Amino acid sequence: MTPQVEGIIRKPVGANVAFLLVHGFCTDYDELASLGELLESEGMASFAVRLAGHGSSPEDLATTTWKDWYDSVESAYREVQSWNVQHVFVAGLSMGAALTLYLATREPTIDGIVIISPAIKVGGLLGKLVPIIRMFKKYRAVDLSYIPKMYDLPRTRYDREPLSALQELLRFTGEVRKVLHEVTVPILVVKAGADKTVNPTNSDYVYDNVASPQKEIVTIDGAEHVITCHPTRKEAYPHILRFINEVILGN
Numbered sequence: 001m002t003p004q005v006e007g008i009i010r011k012p013v014g015a016n017v018a019f020l021l022v023h024g025f026c027t028d029y030d031e032l033a034s035l036g037e038l039l040e041s042e043g044m045a046s047f048a049v050r051l052a053g054h055g056s057s058p059e060d061l062a063t064t065t066w067k068d069w070y071d072s073v074e075s076a077y078r079e080v081q082s083w084n085v086q087h088v089f090v091a092g093l094s095m096g097a098a099l100t101l102y103l104a105t106r107e108p109t110i111d112g113i114v115i116i117s118p119a120i121k122v123g124g125l126l127g128k129l130v131p132i133i134r135m136f137k138k139y140r141a142v143d144l145s146y147i148p149k150m151y152d153l154p155r156t157r158y159d160r161e162p163l164s165a166l167q168e169l170l171r172f173t174g175e176v177r178k179v180l181h182e183v184t185v186p187i188l189v190v191k192a193g194a195d196k197t198v199n200p201t202n203s204d205y206v207y208d209n210v211a212s213p214q215k216e217i218v219t220i221d222g223a224e225h226v227i228t229c230h231p232t233r234k235e236a237y238p239h240i241l242r243f244i245n246e247v248i249l250g251n
Contacts, residue, residue: 005075007049008033010040016086017244018045020077024094024119024226025169026142028055028156032093035228038237044244045083049076051099053165055156058139062162066172073099077107087111087248091240093228094119094198095169098176101206105182112186112214112247114240117225118206119198120173120180138163153229180206186214186250188243190227190236197225214250216243 007029011018019039021032029048036046052068053061080088089112092100097118104113139160147157187210191203200219207217218239223232 005049005072005079006055007047007076008036009045009047010036011045011083012040012043015043015045017043017248018047018080018083018085018088020073020080020088020090021046021048022073022076022090022092022096022099023048023051023054024096025165026054026058026061026158026161027094027226031155031226032091032096032228034153034233035091035237035240038241042241045080045085047076047080049073051096058158058160058162061158061165062138064165064168066168066175069095069168069172070099070102073103074106077103089113089244089247091116093117093226095172097206098173101180101183101210102172102176104185104187105179108184110185112188112243113183114188114190114243115203115206116190116227116236117192117195117198117200118189118202119169120176120202120205122170122173122198122202140166150224151226151229152231155226155229177209180209181211183210184212186243186247187212187216188240189215189217190239191217191219192223192225192227192230192232193219193221194223195225214247 032048039046051072053064090100091114093116097115189207220232220236224230
């Protein structure tokens with residue numbers, strides 16, 4: 001039996017395409033609400049999953065590992081598969097993009113994946129120091145004052161990051177980099193040109209290292225990290241719809 005997972009389900013009548021939507025680190029599924037709404041308006045179903053330890057408190061997140069986050073994704077994928085639609089896609093944002101890539105190495109029958117602002121090579125100097133810092137400090141504060149200034153749609157974000165979870169993120173992205181070459185499903189990489197959270201070159205790294213015969217990268221100039229909550233989503237979404245149609249018509 002598939003473990004119960006939380007999330008937002010949208011199932012328009014007659015949908016034969018369904019998406020699993022995967023959010024990022026210390027956030028929640030609401031950051032993908034606009035994409036779910038777009039898909040619904042086009043007659044497509046979606047399940048925006050809540051990852052383990054998210055949508056509650058930093059203390060909850062501190063008790064989880066990257067394997068727990070991946071288990072949430074895998075369980076949600078099984079749920080979407082059970083809908084018996086003709087085509088199943090997965091879209092992930094930031095850490096959700098890394099989880100999507102990892103899922104694709106284990107589920108090569110996915111019709112296609114959309115990778116948005118991927119977090120694959122993260123951490124830098126801080127990342128190297130996290131194992132030491134967490135011996136003295138459990139959480140690091142996050143300034144959220146930029147969110148209403150930068151984004152025109154609201155989104156959930158923890159104001160403290162558990163350093164244990166941050167270390168899990170670094171471990172996980174290292175694992176994903178090892179298996180990127182195993183990704184063979186059709187892939188669209190959406191690069192945020194003005195990303196101040198994750199270096200935009202992460203998108204190029206993904207594009208260059210996957211083995212998918214059908215792959216594409218598009219750069220959205222001026223886009224911030226969470227494109228789905230940024231005004232530039234209006235420029236990104238037509239590319240996603242085109243990709244879906246290309247994959248379906250090619251099958």
